[in-house]
Amino acid sequence: MVPDEPDAQPEPDAAPRPHGADPSLDDPAAKLEFKLRHHELRSDLAGRPAVALPDAADDPLAALVAARRSHRGFRPDPVPLTALAGLLAGLRAHRDGDLTRRGYPSAGSLYPVQVYMFVKPGRVDGLDGGAYHYDPEGHRLVRLGDDLPDAGVHAPVNRPAFAAAAFSLLLVGQRRAIEPLYGAQARDFCLLEAGYASQLLMLAAAQHGLGLCPIGGLDDAALRGPLGLDDGHVVLHSHVGGLPDAKAAAAPPAGPLGPTGLRAWLRTRLPEALVPATYVLVDALPRTANGKLNRKALAARSVADASAPAPAASGLEERVAAIVANVLKVDRLERDQNFFELGATSVHLVRIAGRLRTELGCQVTVTTLFRAATVRVLAGQLDLGAAEEAATQIQQQAQTRVEARLAARGRRGRGGSDA
Ligand SMILES: Cc1cc2nc3c(=O)[nH]c(=O)nc-3n(C[C@H](O)[C@H](O)[C@H](O)COP(=O)(O)O)c2cc1C
The missing domain is CATH 3.40.109.10 (NADH Oxidase)
Incomplete structure (x- = not known):
């Protein structure tokens, strides 16, 4: 819920689009995917000889820049x-x-x-x-x-x-x-x-x-x-x-907010994919020894305390949950738990997409993950993807059979007139 990388931070409101900017990138997920393509880097120089530069010892500029x-x-x-x-x-x-x-x-x-x-x-x-x-x-x-x-x-x-x-x-x-x-x-x-x-x-x-x-x-x-x-x-x-004010975030409305009110308020600030599905009231945020937010402990508590979220159901959901939990380094996650709530960043999404591709053979984009940021929704999308893939395959096979039959008829026809 407190992502610490700029990529994971949504823009709170849409700014007027500058003249000439691509309207399809108004969508936060598409914008994220655009950033992740790293157009600013040369991708055509692989294999060229390169000289690794040594880090300057005690570089006084480094601290300033950092x-x-x-x-x-x-x-x-x-x-x-x-x-x-x-x-x-x-x-x-x-x-x-x-x-x-x-x-x-x-x-x-x-x-x-x-x-x-x-x-x-x-x-x-x-x-x-x-x-x-x-x-x-x-x-x-x-x-x-x-x-x-x-x-x-x-x-x-x-x-x-x-x-x-x-x-x-x-x-x-x-x-x-x-x-x-x-x-x-x-x-x-x-x-x-x-x-x-x-x-x-x-x-x-x-x-x-x-x-x-x-x-x-x-x-x-x-x-x-x-x-x-x-x-x-x-x-x-x-x-x-x-x-x-490092911890500054826009203050929620005054007065106690239940999960429904909190969700409604967050919806005014965040894209749907970032709105957490479950809410856990804690007395204080767990901290690491050096005072930083202990995300792991927080995630563990979220899982333990959340108001009875449904456990993972289908086999596919279980496999997706295992991959996501492994990438996010949490013990387990519930089917409705939002990945961003567990600290997912764009880097995690890229890793999850890669693992889903190699381990489950699912072609899934980072944009899909951004929008389907719970195990239940994601697995549903993958199922749908599999069903669509199967339908396309059947259609292609049928088309191939029809084309083969037509070609055979054509050959027979041509053979007849040649004779
Ligand atoms: C030309 C330019 C325009 C920028 N405009 C905005 C802006 O309108 N609003 C904003 O919040 N940040 C703006 N930024 C800041 C960038 O978002 C920020 O530099 C970038 O996210 C990298 O983060 P960092 O500066 O903390 O390293 C702008 C930066 C530059 C160089």
């Missing part, structure tokens, strides 16, 4: 001004004669990308709520006004993160600062610079106890006035940020 990640949940307590100052310090401009130097590159050293912030009231120590411009030479936040955007500027999928965030950070290109030199390349160069600066911000955030989440696109019309943007400005990229 600490970077996108955060979408934030604690409500105020961000210390020193932490925010540390975050922005990476973007500082240092005078070097007439020119300036910064911690990230810029085409022609022009640095056309400017940084703006919206800070919520009471969420950053020492800063009133409102809009600010980061002055990279003075390392100060210049106040622009009181107006703050509402959640409507964000796609639905990003609204919970925005709602929890203490501040938003916007990277805005000033075309007049680059177009005279780079013409049509100006926007691309601004986007690249925003990317370099964003990476620096994300690395710095982790070092200063802050979390950021990049936001792919927002409706900037309502932001331009409060930020004092002119027609040379182009909003390139943004982040929401604050004190990261």
